[in-house]
Amino acid sequence: MDFSWIVSYRELLLHGALLTCLLLVISVTVGFWIAVLLAVAQVGRNPVLKYAAKSYCTFFRGTPLLIQLWLIYYGLGSYLPHIPGLRGSFLWPIMREGVFFAGVALTLNFAAYQGEILRGTLLAVPKGELEAAKAAGMPPFMVLRRIWLPRAIRIGLPTLAGEIILQLKATPIVFSVTVMDLYGAAYKIRQDTLLVYEPLILVAAFYVALTFLITQAFQRLENAVPTRR
Amino acid sequence: MNSSNSIFQLLYISPPGWGGVLLTGALATLFISAGAYLLGMILGLVGALGKLSGPRPIRFTLNVYTTVVRAVPELVMIVALFYAGTSGLNHVLSLAGMGPIEVNGLVAAIAVLGFVQGAYMTEVIRGAILSIPVGQVEAAKAFGMRPTMRFRRIVLPSLLPNALPGFANLWLSVIKDSALIAVVGYQELALAARVAASNTKQYMLFFLAAAAIYLAITITSNLLFSAIEMYFRRGQRPVN
Numbered sequence: 371m372d373f374s375w376i377v378s379y380r381e382l383l384l385h386g387a388l389l390t391c392l393l394l395v396i397s398v399t400v401g402f403w404i405a406v407l408l409a410v411a412q413v414g415r416n417p418v419l420k421y422a423a424k425s426y427c428t429f430f431r432g433t434p435l436l437i438q439l440w441l442i443y444y445g446l447g448s449y450l451p452h453i454p455g456l457r458g459s460f461l462w463p464i465m466r467e468g469v470f471f472a473g474v475a476l477t478l479n480f481a482a483y484q485g486e487i488l489r490g491t492l493l494a495v496p497k498g499e500l501e502a503a504k505a506a507g508m509p510p511f512m513v514l515r516r517i518w519l520p521r522a523i524r525i526g527l528p529t530l531a532g533e534i535i536l537q538l539k540a541t542p543i544v545f546s547v548t549v550m551d552l553y554g555a556a557y558k559i560r561q562d563t564l565l566v567y568e569p570l571i572l573v574a575a576f577y578v579a580l581t582f583l584i585t586q587a588f589q590r591l592e593n594a595v596p597t598r599r
Numbered sequence: 600m601n602s603s604n605s606i607f608q609l610l611y612i613s614p615p616g617w618g619g620v621l622l623t624g625a626l627a628t629l630f631i632s633a634g635a636y637l638l639g640m641i642l643g644l645v646g647a648l649g650k651l652s653g654p655r656p657i658r659f660t661l662n663v664y665t666t667v668v669r670a671v672p673e674l675v676m677i678v679a680l681f682y683a684g685t686s687g688l689n690h691v692l693s694l695a696g697m698g699p700i701e702v703n704g705l706v707a708a709i710a711v712l713g714f715v716q717g718a719y720m721t722e723v724i725r726g727a728i729l730s731i732p733v734g735q736v737e738a739a740k741a742f743g744m745r746p747t748m749r750f751r752r753i754v755l756p757s758l759l760p761n762a763l764p765g766f767a768n769l770w771l772s773v774i775k776d777s778a779l780i781a782v783v784g785y786q787e788l789a790l791a792a793r794v795a796a797s798n799t800k801q802y803m804l805f806f807l808a809a810a811a812i813y814l815a816i817t818i819t820s821n822l823l824f825s826a827i828e829m830y831f832r833r834g835q836r837p838v839n
Contacts, residue, residue, distance in 0.1 A: 432771075432817035433810040434778035436789050441810060444802035539672040546782060553675060566686065570679045574671045581670045 375563050376572070379555070386555030387576060389469070393541050393551060396473050398534055401480030406519065408485030413492045423485065430482030435540055438479055443471040443547040472544035472551075480537050487533065491526040492518065524595055531588035535581050542573075552576060609799055610808060617795035617805065624791025625812050631708045631787060632774045638713025639769070643720020650725055661721065668718035674779050680711040681783045704785040712780070716773055723765030727758045759831045767824035771817055778813075788812060 376383070411423035430438065450465060451457055464470050495518055503517045542553030550558070556569035563569075610618045650661045668676060684707060689699040731754060739753045781790035792809035796802045 428818070429810070429814065433813040434775040434789060436778040436781065437792070437806055437810050437813060440789075440793065440796075441803070441806035444796060445806050446803075448800075448802055535670075542672045542674045543779070543782075553672070566682050567679065570675055574675050574679070577672055577675065578667070578670045 371568060372565060373568055373572070375559060375565065375568070379559050382550070382555045382558065383552070383572075386550055386552035389550065390538075390541050390552040391580075393469075393473055393476055393544065393549075394534070394538050397476035397480050398537060401477045401537075402484055404477070404481035405484035405488055408481060409488035409492055409522075410514065410519075412485070412489045427482045427486050430479050431486065435475065435479050436543055436546065439472065439475040439543060439547060442475045442478075443468065447471055468544070468547040468549045472547055472549045476537070476541065476544070479540070480533070483536075484530075484533055487526050487529055488522055491522040494525050495521045527588070527592055527595065531585060534584055534588075538577065538580060538584070609795075609801060609804065617799065620791050620795055621788065621805070621808060621812065624786060624788040624809075625816070627705070627786065627791075628774065628777050628788040628813075629816065631705065631712065631777045631780060631785075632770070634709035635712030635716050635777070636770055636773050638709060639716025639720045639773070640766075642713065642717025643724045646717060646721030647724035647728060650721065651728060665718045665721050668715055669722075673715060673776050674782065676715055677711050677776075677779050678783060680714060681707060684710060708777070708780045708783075708785050708787075712773060712776060715776070716769060719769055719772075723762055723769065724758070727762035727765070728754065730761050731757050756831075760828065760835065763824065763828045763831060767821070767828070770820055770824070774813065774816055774820070 408423045408427060411419040412427075414420060456462060456465070499517055499521065500513060503513045508516065541551060544551055545554035545557055548554075552573050556573045559569040560566065609616055610621075646661050646665070649657050650665075653661070685702045688702060692699060735753055735757065736749065739749045744752065777787055778789040780787055781793065784790070786794070788809055792805045796805035799805070
Protein backbone atom coordinates (compact mmCIF):
# COMPACT_ATOMS: atom_id res chain seq x y z
CA MET A 371 0.00 0.00 0.00
CA ASP A 372 1.44 3.29 -1.08
CA PHE A 373 -0.22 6.50 0.04
CA SER A 374 2.65 8.91 -0.62
CA TRP A 375 0.71 10.48 -3.53
CA ILE A 376 -1.71 12.12 -1.11
CA VAL A 377 0.71 14.97 -0.45
CA SER A 378 1.16 15.95 -4.09
CA TYR A 379 -2.54 15.56 -4.89
CA ARG A 380 -3.95 17.15 -1.74
CA GLU A 381 -5.35 20.18 -3.56
CA LEU A 382 -7.15 18.05 -6.13
CA LEU A 383 -8.55 15.80 -3.42
CA LEU A 384 -9.66 18.66 -1.20
CA HIS A 385 -11.28 20.42 -4.10
CA GLY A 386 -13.01 17.20 -5.11
CA ALA A 387 -14.28 16.55 -1.59
CA LEU A 388 -15.67 20.07 -1.41
CA LEU A 389 -17.37 19.66 -4.76
CA THR A 390 -18.94 16.38 -3.64
CA CYS A 391 -20.26 18.06 -0.48
CA LEU A 392 -21.48 21.05 -2.49
CA LEU A 393 -23.36 18.84 -4.96
CA LEU A 394 -24.90 16.95 -2.06
CA VAL A 395 -26.01 20.08 -0.20
CA ILE A 396 -27.41 21.83 -3.28
CA SER A 397 -29.26 18.79 -4.62
CA VAL A 398 -30.74 17.95 -1.22
CA THR A 399 -31.89 21.47 -0.31
CA VAL A 400 -33.26 22.47 -3.70
CA GLY A 401 -34.56 18.95 -4.33
CA PHE A 402 -36.38 18.97 -1.01
CA TRP A 403 -38.41 22.05 -1.92
CA ILE A 404 -39.27 20.63 -5.32
CA ALA A 405 -40.27 17.44 -3.48
CA VAL A 406 -42.63 19.40 -1.25
CA LEU A 407 -44.34 20.83 -4.34
CA LEU A 408 -44.51 17.38 -5.94
CA ALA A 409 -45.96 15.81 -2.81
CA VAL A 410 -48.57 18.52 -2.31
CA ALA A 411 -49.54 18.27 -5.98
CA GLN A 412 -49.95 14.50 -5.62
CA VAL A 413 -52.28 14.68 -2.64
CA GLY A 414 -54.06 17.77 -3.97
CA ARG A 415 -57.31 17.93 -5.90
CA ASN A 416 -56.10 19.39 -9.18
CA PRO A 417 -56.05 16.41 -11.58
CA VAL A 418 -53.61 18.00 -14.03
CA LEU A 419 -51.02 18.81 -11.37
CA LYS A 420 -51.59 15.43 -9.76
CA TYR A 421 -51.00 13.55 -12.98
CA ALA A 422 -47.97 15.67 -13.88
CA ALA A 423 -46.35 15.15 -10.47
CA LYS A 424 -47.07 11.41 -10.59
CA SER A 425 -45.51 11.00 -14.04
CA TYR A 426 -42.50 13.04 -12.97
CA CYS A 427 -41.91 10.76 -10.00
CA THR A 428 -42.45 7.62 -12.06
CA PHE A 429 -40.01 8.76 -14.74
CA PHE A 430 -37.21 9.79 -12.40
CA ARG A 431 -37.63 6.81 -10.09
CA GLY A 432 -37.96 4.34 -12.94
CA THR A 433 -34.85 5.21 -14.93
CA PRO A 434 -31.18 5.09 -13.89
CA LEU A 435 -29.59 8.33 -12.71
CA LEU A 436 -26.82 7.75 -15.25
CA ILE A 437 -29.32 7.96 -18.13
CA GLN A 438 -30.93 11.08 -16.63
CA LEU A 439 -27.52 12.69 -16.25
CA TRP A 440 -26.51 11.90 -19.81
CA LEU A 441 -29.92 12.97 -21.10
CA ILE A 442 -29.52 16.34 -19.41
CA TYR A 443 -25.81 16.82 -20.13
CA TYR A 444 -25.61 15.57 -23.72
CA GLY A 445 -29.27 15.92 -24.72
CA LEU A 446 -30.38 19.21 -23.22
CA GLY A 447 -26.82 20.50 -23.27
CA SER A 448 -26.71 20.27 -27.05
CA TYR A 449 -29.86 22.41 -27.35
CA LEU A 450 -28.85 25.14 -24.90
CA PRO A 451 -26.45 27.00 -27.23
CA HIS A 452 -29.29 27.32 -29.77
CA ILE A 453 -31.50 29.30 -27.39
CA PRO A 454 -31.13 32.91 -28.52
CA GLY A 455 -29.66 35.29 -26.00
CA LEU A 456 -28.49 32.61 -23.59
CA ARG A 457 -24.96 32.48 -24.93
CA GLY A 458 -24.27 36.11 -24.21
CA SER A 459 -26.00 36.20 -20.83
CA PHE A 460 -24.27 36.19 -17.46
CA LEU A 461 -25.60 32.66 -16.85
CA TRP A 462 -23.63 31.15 -19.72
CA PRO A 463 -20.29 30.62 -17.91
CA ILE A 464 -22.15 28.50 -15.32
CA MET A 465 -24.41 26.71 -17.75
CA ARG A 466 -21.49 25.59 -19.88
CA GLU A 467 -19.96 23.54 -17.09
CA GLY A 468 -20.57 19.86 -16.41
CA VAL A 469 -21.12 20.71 -12.74
CA PHE A 470 -24.27 22.64 -13.62
CA PHE A 471 -25.83 19.68 -15.43
CA ALA A 472 -24.69 17.30 -12.70
CA GLY A 473 -26.35 19.49 -10.10
CA VAL A 474 -29.57 19.69 -12.08
CA ALA A 475 -29.72 15.92 -12.64
CA LEU A 476 -28.99 15.12 -8.98
CA THR A 477 -31.55 17.67 -7.80
CA LEU A 478 -34.34 16.44 -10.07
CA ASN A 479 -33.57 12.84 -9.13
CA PHE A 480 -33.59 13.53 -5.39
CA ALA A 481 -36.84 15.50 -5.70
CA ALA A 482 -38.59 12.50 -7.26
CA TYR A 483 -37.63 10.07 -4.48
CA GLN A 484 -38.24 12.55 -1.68
CA GLY A 485 -41.52 13.68 -3.27
CA GLU A 486 -42.81 10.13 -3.13
CA ILE A 487 -41.83 9.84 0.54
CA LEU A 488 -43.46 13.14 1.46
CA ARG A 489 -46.61 12.08 -0.37
CA GLY A 490 -46.77 9.09 1.97
CA THR A 491 -46.11 11.13 5.10
CA LEU A 492 -48.66 13.79 4.10
CA LEU A 493 -51.24 11.02 3.98
CA ALA A 494 -49.99 9.70 7.34
CA VAL A 495 -50.81 12.90 9.24
CA PRO A 496 -53.82 12.15 11.49
CA LYS A 497 -57.01 13.48 9.93
CA GLY A 498 -58.17 14.89 13.29
CA GLU A 499 -55.34 17.41 13.41
CA LEU A 500 -56.26 18.78 10.00
CA GLU A 501 -59.93 18.94 10.97
CA ALA A 502 -59.00 20.74 14.19
CA ALA A 503 -57.03 23.31 12.21
CA LYS A 504 -59.98 23.77 9.88
CA ALA A 505 -62.35 24.09 12.83
CA ALA A 506 -60.07 26.77 14.29
CA GLY A 507 -60.83 28.76 11.14
CA MET A 508 -57.58 28.35 9.24
CA PRO A 509 -57.84 28.76 5.46
CA PRO A 510 -56.60 25.74 3.46
CA PHE A 511 -53.20 27.21 2.64
CA MET A 512 -52.55 28.06 6.28
CA VAL A 513 -53.48 24.51 7.31
CA LEU A 514 -50.92 23.26 4.82
CA ARG A 515 -48.20 25.67 5.94
CA ARG A 516 -48.72 25.49 9.70
CA ILE A 517 -50.02 21.99 10.37
CA TRP A 518 -49.98 19.58 7.46
CA LEU A 519 -46.47 20.10 6.04
CA PRO A 520 -44.57 20.48 9.32
CA ARG A 521 -46.19 17.32 10.66
CA ALA A 522 -45.51 15.42 7.42
CA ILE A 523 -41.86 16.51 7.38
CA ARG A 524 -41.44 15.43 10.99
CA ILE A 525 -42.88 12.00 10.27
CA GLY A 526 -40.51 11.69 7.34
CA LEU A 527 -37.42 12.79 9.24
CA PRO A 528 -35.99 9.29 9.90
CA THR A 529 -36.24 8.36 6.22
CA LEU A 530 -34.69 11.67 5.15
CA ALA A 531 -31.34 10.63 6.64
CA GLY A 532 -31.42 7.46 4.57
CA GLU A 533 -32.33 9.38 1.43
CA ILE A 534 -29.47 11.84 1.94
CA ILE A 535 -27.02 8.97 2.33
CA LEU A 536 -28.34 7.37 -0.85
CA GLN A 537 -27.91 10.72 -2.55
CA LEU A 538 -24.31 10.98 -1.31
CA LYS A 539 -23.62 7.54 -2.75
CA ALA A 540 -25.13 8.59 -6.07
CA THR A 541 -22.85 11.63 -6.50
CA PRO A 542 -19.68 9.91 -7.83
CA ILE A 543 -21.50 9.23 -11.09
CA VAL A 544 -21.03 12.89 -12.07
CA PHE A 545 -17.43 12.10 -12.98
CA SER A 546 -18.85 10.63 -16.22
CA VAL A 547 -19.68 14.16 -17.37
CA THR A 548 -16.19 15.51 -16.68
CA VAL A 549 -16.93 16.82 -13.17
CA MET A 550 -13.89 16.66 -10.89
CA ASP A 551 -15.66 15.59 -7.70
CA LEU A 552 -13.90 13.40 -5.16
CA TYR A 553 -14.32 10.29 -7.27
CA GLY A 554 -13.22 12.21 -10.36
CA ALA A 555 -10.07 13.19 -8.47
CA ALA A 556 -9.45 9.57 -7.51
CA TYR A 557 -9.99 8.57 -11.14
CA LYS A 558 -7.40 11.06 -12.30
CA ILE A 559 -4.92 9.96 -9.62
CA ARG A 560 -5.38 6.35 -10.68
CA GLN A 561 -4.60 7.27 -14.26
CA ASP A 562 -1.58 9.38 -13.30
CA THR A 563 0.03 7.06 -10.77
CA LEU A 564 -1.19 3.69 -12.09
CA LEU A 565 -2.19 2.75 -8.54
CA VAL A 566 -5.26 0.53 -8.70
CA TYR A 567 -6.68 0.42 -5.18
CA GLU A 568 -5.21 3.11 -2.96
CA PRO A 569 -7.13 6.10 -4.39
CA LEU A 570 -10.35 4.06 -4.31
CA ILE A 571 -9.75 3.08 -0.68
CA LEU A 572 -9.17 6.71 0.26
CA VAL A 573 -12.38 7.99 -1.34
CA ALA A 574 -14.34 5.02 0.01
CA ALA A 575 -13.14 5.95 3.51
CA PHE A 576 -14.25 9.53 2.93
CA TYR A 577 -17.75 8.44 1.86
CA VAL A 578 -18.05 6.13 4.87
CA ALA A 579 -16.95 8.92 7.21
CA LEU A 580 -19.44 11.35 5.69
CA THR A 581 -22.19 8.73 5.96
CA PHE A 582 -21.35 8.36 9.65
CA LEU A 583 -21.49 12.13 10.18
CA ILE A 584 -24.88 12.38 8.46
CA THR A 585 -26.37 9.60 10.59
CA GLN A 586 -25.00 11.23 13.75
CA ALA A 587 -26.37 14.65 12.79
CA PHE A 588 -29.80 13.22 12.11
CA GLN A 589 -29.78 11.28 15.35
CA ARG A 590 -29.33 14.60 17.14
CA LEU A 591 -31.98 16.28 15.05
CA GLU A 592 -34.44 13.49 15.77
CA ASN A 593 -33.72 13.70 19.48
CA ALA A 594 -34.26 17.44 19.36
CA VAL A 595 -37.75 17.03 17.93
CA PRO A 596 -40.13 16.31 20.79
CA THR A 597 -42.19 13.15 20.26
CA ARG A 598 -44.70 11.37 22.43
CA ARG A 599 -44.35 7.61 22.47
CA MET B 600 -33.78 13.83 -46.26
CA ASN B 601 -36.70 15.18 -44.30
CA SER B 602 -35.66 15.73 -40.72
CA SER B 603 -38.37 14.32 -38.43
CA ASN B 604 -38.83 11.25 -40.60
CA SER B 605 -35.15 10.42 -40.77
CA ILE B 606 -34.66 10.87 -37.04
CA PHE B 607 -37.11 8.11 -36.26
CA GLN B 608 -35.56 5.91 -38.91
CA LEU B 609 -32.55 5.87 -36.61
CA LEU B 610 -34.59 3.74 -34.20
CA TYR B 611 -35.28 0.99 -36.75
CA ILE B 612 -34.17 -2.46 -35.68
CA SER B 613 -31.80 -3.13 -38.57
CA PRO B 614 -28.91 -0.85 -39.61
CA PRO B 615 -28.74 2.02 -40.38
CA GLY B 616 -31.25 2.13 -37.49
CA TRP B 617 -29.83 1.62 -33.99
CA GLY B 618 -32.92 -0.08 -32.52
CA GLY B 619 -31.27 -3.50 -32.68
CA VAL B 620 -28.26 -2.25 -30.74
CA LEU B 621 -30.53 -0.78 -28.08
CA LEU B 622 -32.59 -3.97 -27.76
CA THR B 623 -29.45 -6.11 -27.51
CA GLY B 624 -28.31 -3.73 -24.80
CA ALA B 625 -31.66 -4.05 -23.04
CA LEU B 626 -31.33 -7.85 -23.12
CA ALA B 627 -27.83 -7.55 -21.65
CA THR B 628 -29.22 -5.27 -18.92
CA LEU B 629 -31.97 -7.78 -18.09
CA PHE B 630 -29.52 -10.68 -18.13
CA ILE B 631 -26.98 -8.92 -15.89
CA SER B 632 -29.72 -7.76 -13.51
CA ALA B 633 -31.33 -11.19 -13.26
CA GLY B 634 -27.99 -12.90 -12.73
CA ALA B 635 -26.87 -10.40 -10.12
CA TYR B 636 -30.26 -10.61 -8.42
CA LEU B 637 -30.13 -14.39 -8.14
CA LEU B 638 -26.54 -14.31 -6.91
CA GLY B 639 -27.48 -11.60 -4.43
CA MET B 640 -30.42 -13.64 -3.20
CA ILE B 641 -28.21 -16.68 -2.54
CA LEU B 642 -25.62 -14.51 -0.78
CA GLY B 643 -28.40 -12.77 1.14
CA LEU B 644 -29.99 -16.00 2.34
CA VAL B 645 -26.64 -17.41 3.46
CA GLY B 646 -25.73 -14.04 4.98
CA ALA B 647 -28.98 -13.68 6.87
CA LEU B 648 -28.84 -17.19 8.30
CA GLY B 649 -25.19 -16.63 9.21
CA LYS B 650 -25.94 -13.33 10.87
CA LEU B 651 -28.82 -14.76 12.87
CA SER B 652 -27.39 -18.08 13.96
CA GLY B 653 -23.72 -18.23 12.95
CA PRO B 654 -20.76 -18.28 15.35
CA ARG B 655 -19.28 -14.98 16.42
CA PRO B 656 -16.43 -14.60 13.86
CA ILE B 657 -18.83 -15.31 10.99
CA ARG B 658 -21.33 -12.81 12.35
CA PHE B 659 -18.58 -10.22 12.63
CA THR B 660 -17.40 -10.81 9.05
CA LEU B 661 -20.95 -10.55 7.75
CA ASN B 662 -21.46 -7.30 9.66
CA VAL B 663 -18.35 -5.85 8.06
CA TYR B 664 -19.57 -7.02 4.63
CA THR B 665 -23.03 -5.48 4.89
CA THR B 666 -21.82 -2.26 6.50
CA VAL B 667 -18.99 -1.58 4.07
CA VAL B 668 -20.93 -2.50 0.92
CA ARG B 669 -23.91 -0.40 1.97
CA ALA B 670 -21.83 2.62 3.01
CA VAL B 671 -19.54 2.85 -0.02
CA PRO B 672 -21.02 4.27 -3.26
CA GLU B 673 -22.04 1.57 -5.73
CA LEU B 674 -19.87 3.09 -8.44
CA VAL B 675 -16.73 2.96 -6.28
CA MET B 676 -17.63 -0.58 -5.22
CA ILE B 677 -18.18 -1.72 -8.80
CA VAL B 678 -14.97 -0.16 -10.10
CA ALA B 679 -12.94 -1.54 -7.18
CA LEU B 680 -14.37 -5.04 -7.46
CA PHE B 681 -14.06 -5.04 -11.22
CA TYR B 682 -10.31 -4.55 -10.97
CA ALA B 683 -9.76 -6.27 -7.64
CA GLY B 684 -11.82 -9.26 -8.76
CA THR B 685 -10.03 -9.85 -12.04
CA SER B 686 -6.52 -9.13 -10.79
CA GLY B 687 -7.16 -11.11 -7.61
CA LEU B 688 -8.34 -14.07 -9.62
CA ASN B 689 -5.28 -13.92 -11.85
CA HIS B 690 -3.08 -13.64 -8.77
CA VAL B 691 -4.59 -16.83 -7.37
CA LEU B 692 -4.22 -18.53 -10.75
CA SER B 693 -0.57 -17.55 -11.02
CA LEU B 694 0.04 -18.92 -7.52
CA ALA B 695 -1.50 -22.17 -8.71
CA GLY B 696 0.91 -22.11 -11.64
CA MET B 697 -1.58 -21.17 -14.33
CA GLY B 698 -1.47 -18.28 -16.72
CA PRO B 699 -3.75 -15.24 -16.42
CA ILE B 700 -7.19 -15.48 -17.96
CA GLU B 701 -9.38 -12.83 -19.52
CA VAL B 702 -12.48 -12.54 -17.34
CA ASN B 703 -15.65 -12.31 -19.37
CA GLY B 704 -17.20 -8.86 -18.95
CA LEU B 705 -20.67 -10.31 -18.48
CA VAL B 706 -19.55 -12.70 -15.73
CA ALA B 707 -17.60 -9.95 -13.99
CA ALA B 708 -20.59 -7.61 -14.14
CA ILE B 709 -22.92 -10.21 -12.66
CA ALA B 710 -20.42 -11.13 -9.93
CA VAL B 711 -19.77 -7.52 -8.96
CA LEU B 712 -23.42 -6.41 -8.90
CA GLY B 713 -24.43 -9.66 -7.18
CA PHE B 714 -21.88 -9.07 -4.44
CA VAL B 715 -23.33 -5.60 -3.82
CA GLN B 716 -26.92 -6.90 -3.95
CA GLY B 717 -26.02 -9.65 -1.48
CA ALA B 718 -25.36 -7.10 1.26
CA TYR B 719 -28.74 -5.41 0.85
CA MET B 720 -30.45 -8.78 0.44
CA THR B 721 -28.90 -9.99 3.72
CA GLU B 722 -30.55 -7.15 5.59
CA VAL B 723 -33.93 -7.60 3.86
CA ILE B 724 -34.04 -11.34 4.57
CA ARG B 725 -32.72 -10.90 8.12
CA GLY B 726 -35.46 -8.38 8.84
CA ALA B 727 -38.11 -10.64 7.34
CA ILE B 728 -36.94 -13.63 9.39
CA LEU B 729 -36.90 -11.54 12.58
CA SER B 730 -40.50 -10.51 11.98
CA ILE B 731 -41.68 -14.14 12.16
CA PRO B 732 -43.27 -14.77 15.57
CA VAL B 733 -40.90 -16.92 17.68
CA GLY B 734 -43.82 -19.10 18.75
CA GLN B 735 -44.28 -20.43 15.23
CA VAL B 736 -40.70 -21.63 15.01
CA GLU B 737 -40.90 -23.06 18.53
CA ALA B 738 -44.09 -24.88 17.65
CA ALA B 739 -42.37 -26.37 14.60
CA LYS B 740 -39.49 -27.45 16.83
CA ALA B 741 -41.93 -28.97 19.29
CA PHE B 742 -43.42 -31.01 16.47
CA GLY B 743 -39.95 -32.41 15.91
CA MET B 744 -39.34 -30.79 12.52
CA ARG B 745 -35.71 -30.84 11.40
CA PRO B 746 -34.09 -27.44 10.59
CA THR B 747 -34.41 -27.87 6.81
CA MET B 748 -38.07 -28.84 7.01
CA ARG B 749 -38.70 -26.06 9.50
CA PHE B 750 -37.19 -23.60 7.06
CA ARG B 751 -39.10 -24.94 4.08
CA ARG B 752 -42.50 -25.29 5.72
CA ILE B 753 -42.63 -22.58 8.37
CA VAL B 754 -39.92 -19.94 7.97
CA LEU B 755 -39.97 -19.52 4.19
CA PRO B 756 -43.76 -19.17 3.68
CA SER B 757 -44.09 -16.59 6.45
CA LEU B 758 -40.87 -14.83 5.46
CA LEU B 759 -41.86 -14.23 1.84
CA PRO B 760 -44.72 -11.72 2.29
CA ASN B 761 -42.57 -9.60 4.59
CA ALA B 762 -39.54 -9.78 2.34
CA LEU B 763 -41.30 -9.17 -0.98
CA PRO B 764 -41.50 -5.35 -0.82
CA GLY B 765 -37.77 -5.33 -0.06
CA PHE B 766 -37.12 -7.79 -2.89
CA ALA B 767 -39.10 -5.60 -5.29
CA ASN B 768 -37.08 -2.52 -4.30
CA LEU B 769 -33.83 -4.40 -4.77
CA TRP B 770 -34.85 -5.68 -8.20
CA LEU B 771 -35.59 -2.11 -9.30
CA SER B 772 -32.34 -0.89 -7.82
CA VAL B 773 -30.27 -3.62 -9.50
CA ILE B 774 -31.75 -2.67 -12.87
CA LYS B 775 -30.80 0.94 -12.28
CA ASP B 776 -27.39 0.03 -10.82
CA SER B 777 -26.64 -2.14 -13.83
CA ALA B 778 -26.32 1.11 -15.80
CA LEU B 779 -23.16 1.76 -13.77
CA ILE B 780 -21.57 -1.21 -15.53
CA ALA B 781 -21.44 1.11 -18.55
CA VAL B 782 -18.74 3.06 -16.73
CA VAL B 783 -16.41 0.06 -16.70
CA GLY B 784 -17.11 -0.49 -20.39
CA TYR B 785 -19.55 -3.37 -20.72
CA GLN B 786 -22.14 -2.66 -23.38
CA GLU B 787 -25.53 -2.89 -21.71
CA LEU B 788 -28.47 -0.57 -22.41
CA ALA B 789 -26.93 2.67 -21.11
CA LEU B 790 -23.65 2.23 -22.98
CA ALA B 791 -25.47 1.04 -26.11
CA ALA B 792 -27.53 4.24 -26.04
CA ARG B 793 -24.39 6.29 -25.60
CA VAL B 794 -22.65 4.58 -28.50
CA ALA B 795 -25.68 5.09 -30.74
CA ALA B 796 -26.01 8.70 -29.59
CA SER B 797 -22.40 9.65 -30.14
CA ASN B 798 -22.36 7.98 -33.57
CA THR B 799 -25.44 9.82 -34.80
CA LYS B 800 -25.18 12.98 -32.65
CA GLN B 801 -28.85 12.45 -31.70
CA TYR B 802 -28.25 12.49 -27.94
CA MET B 803 -31.78 13.46 -26.94
CA LEU B 804 -33.39 10.77 -29.09
CA PHE B 805 -31.30 7.84 -27.93
CA PHE B 806 -31.17 8.71 -24.23
CA LEU B 807 -34.94 9.21 -24.26
CA ALA B 808 -35.33 5.86 -26.03
CA ALA B 809 -33.11 4.18 -23.43
CA ALA B 810 -35.07 5.87 -20.64
CA ALA B 811 -38.31 4.60 -22.19
CA ILE B 812 -36.96 1.03 -22.26
CA TYR B 813 -35.82 1.26 -18.62
CA LEU B 814 -39.20 2.69 -17.70
CA ALA B 815 -40.99 -0.15 -19.50
CA ILE B 816 -38.89 -2.67 -17.59
CA THR B 817 -39.44 -1.04 -14.19
CA ILE B 818 -43.18 -0.50 -14.66
CA THR B 819 -43.71 -4.09 -15.80
CA SER B 820 -41.65 -5.31 -12.85
CA ASN B 821 -43.76 -3.23 -10.49
CA LEU B 822 -46.97 -4.83 -11.75
CA LEU B 823 -45.41 -8.28 -11.57
CA PHE B 824 -44.18 -7.83 -8.02
CA SER B 825 -47.49 -6.54 -6.73
CA ALA B 826 -49.20 -9.58 -8.29
CA ILE B 827 -46.67 -11.90 -6.64
CA GLU B 828 -47.10 -10.18 -3.29
CA MET B 829 -50.87 -10.49 -3.55
CA TYR B 830 -50.43 -14.22 -4.18
CA PHE B 831 -48.19 -14.76 -1.18
CA ARG B 832 -50.40 -12.64 1.07
CA ARG B 833 -53.49 -14.71 0.25
CA GLY B 834 -55.13 -15.85 3.44
CA GLN B 835 -53.62 -12.97 5.41
CA ARG B 836 -55.98 -10.56 7.04
CA PRO B 837 -55.81 -7.22 5.17
CA VAL B 838 -54.66 -4.20 7.17
CA ASN B 839 -57.71 -2.09 8.10
